Amino acid sequence: MTAHHPPLSSEHIDLSDTEFWGWPLADRQAAFAMLRSLDRPPFYAEPEFIFEAGPGYYALVRHADVVEASRNPEVFCSGKGATSIPDLPVEFNEYFGSMINMDDPRHARLRRIVSRAFTPRMIQRFADDVARTAAGIVDHLLETGPCDFVEHVAARLPLTIICRLMGIPDDSYRMVMRNTNIILSGFDPDLISEDMNEAVGQILTAGGELADLVTALGNERAGRPGDDLVSALVNANIDGEQLTSAELASFFILLVVAGNETTRNALSHALVLLTDFPDQRELLLADLGGRMEGAVEEIVRYSSPVMFMRRTLTRDYHMNGHDYREGDKMALFYWSANQDETVFTDPARFDITRSPNPHVGFGAAGPHFCLGAHLARREITVMLRELLTRVPSIHADGPPDRLLSSFINGIKHLNCDFSR
Numbered sequence: 001m002t003a004h005h006p007p008l009s010s011e012h013i014d015l016s017d018t019e020f021w022g023w024p025l026a027d028r029q030a031a032f033a034m035l036r037s038l039d040r041p042p043f044y045a046e047p048e049f050i051f052e053a054g055p056g057y058y059a060l061v062r063h064a065d066v067v068e069a070s071r072n073p074e075v076f077c078s079g080k081g082a083t084s085i086p087d088l089p090v091e092f093n094e095y096f097g098s099m100i101n102m103d104d105p106r107h108a109r110l111r112r113i114v115s116r117a118f119t120p121r122m123i124q125r126f127a128d129d130v131a132r133t134a135a136g137i138v139d140h141l142l143e144t145g146p147c148d149f150v151e152h153v154a155a156r157l158p159l160t161i162i163c164r165l166m167g168i169p170d171d172s173y174r175m176v177m178r179n180t181n182i183i184l185s186g187f188d189p190d191l192i193s194e195d196m197n198e199a200v201g202q203i204l205t206a207g208g209e210l211a212d213l214v215t216a217l218g219n220e221r222a223g224r225p226g227d228d229l230v231s232a233l234v235n236a237n238i239d240g241e242q243l244t245s246a247e248l249a250s251f252f253i254l255l256v257v258a259g260n261e262t263t264r265n266a267l268s269h270a271l272v273l274l275t276d277f278p279d280q281r282e283l284l285l286a287d288l289g290g291r292m293e294g295a296v297e298e299i300v301r302y303s304s305p306v307m308f309m310r311r312t313l314t315r316d317y318h319m320n321g322h323d324y325r326e327g328d329k330m331a332l333f334y335w336s337a338n339q340d341e342t343v344f345t346d347p348a349r350f351d352i353t354r355s356p357n358p359h360v361g362f363g364a365a366g367p368h369f370c371l372g373a374h375l376a377r378r379e380i381t382v383m384l385r386e387l388l389t390r391v392p393s394i395h396a397d398g399p400p401d402r403l404l405s406s407f408i409n410g411i412k413h414l415n416c417d418f419s420r
């Protein structure tokens with residue numbers, strides 16, 4: 001990756017250009033700071049996709065805009081096109097999107113089927129499993145020694161837990177991980193072909209393999225439901241109807257992708273942050289019980305593992321001094337909102353005591369607010385507590401190898417050491 005100097009003006013910043021997402025992190029952060037200082041949200045042409053490019057989109061980079069858009073879903077809807085910047089072509093709809101690309105009332109009905117499994121009370125019931133899995137991961141880490149933290153630690157807990165919640169058999173975990181990685185590979189050549197048509201084929205194959213898995217599990221559990229989420233989905237009744245096999249597949253894929261590809265990155269960023277800000281590590285180690293909750297929120301603010309979601313305007317709308325038109329696409333940049341200097345004092349500082357911390361890392365308040373937020377917080381808390389209690393000297397050994405993506409703030413590899 002070439003070293004880059006922060007751009008002098010917003011004309012040098014193109015969020016639709018893949019190259020931008022390969023800039024060093026600090027330069028991208030400086031670019032977003034510049035975009036936040038503009039008079040109005042910048043507008044970008046759409047990146048090239050398999051089909052004709054769409055009309056372009058506004059980048060909502062300020063906290064106030066992201067919050068207002070999220071809490072007005074009847075104006076900023078999710079069901080027109082998709083929540084990705086390009087509208088999803090029809091062949092993708094079978095596997096991707098599900099309720100994240102829907103509006104109420106159908107969104108709410110679908111969400112209700114699974115939401116009971118994600119309440120704090122249910123997550124508490126799952127606590128032993130999370131604790132046992134995290135302890136096993138640290139046992140293994142201590143045997144392995146210095147290693148790739150992503151592969152040996154960060155990836156394991158979310159994968160195991162989401163697979164258990166869904167009732168996926170152990171021998172399919174690797175396949176699930178491989179395919180969710182491909183689905184959210186962004187434009188990273190280590191994970192996906194640089195040839196657009198080939199890449200589409202790889203993504204559809206990944207979706208197809210996950211769909212086959214849930215179809216098989218669904219057939220097995222249609223008559224004999226267990227207490228897993230696939231059983232809940234396959235036996236659910238929406239508006240008097242069962243989910244179709246395509247609806248079942250896309251719902252399942254949304255849950256395993258979201259459950260896997262987000263918390264892993266939050267945990268990897270956590271190790272980077274605790275290494276880069278040793279005073280904050282000391283503070284946390286001095287009172288793990290009292291400071292963990294604040295640390296987890298600050299990790300999610302600082303890292304914003306999901307960088308944006310798109311909405312589409314259902315009518316002309318005036319927001320924070322600017323007019324927009326029906327049909328306008330709006331990308332809600334959580335990553336930038338979480339660095340907004342009008343809301344967060346010294347936003348580039350990782351501060352586990354930050355209070356209040358109104359970050360939008362899980363989305364802002366609204367119907368699509370992250371379904372898995374309680375689960376993610378629990379996983380991050382338990383994994384960090386286990387690590388910092390048993391391997392307190394663990395630190396990142398070298399810079400993270402970052403995913404090339406505009407959507408996921410991902411870390412592919414991160415060497416860790418605890419020998420000193």
Ligand code: HEM
Pocket residue numbers: 070099100101111162254255256258259260262263266300304305306309334360361362363364366367368369370371372373375376
């Ligand atoms: C640190 C980890 C995580 C982060 C940063 C994160 C972030 C987000 C964000 C930004 C959204 C969109 C919110 C919006 O549009 O208003 C979202 C939605 C969602 N997340 Fe998470 N997420 C995380 C973990 C999880 C986990 C563990 C699951 C478990 C299944 C999950 C499931 C979902 C689902 C299903 C949605 C769609 C909700 C809907 O449309 O109603 N997430 N998440």
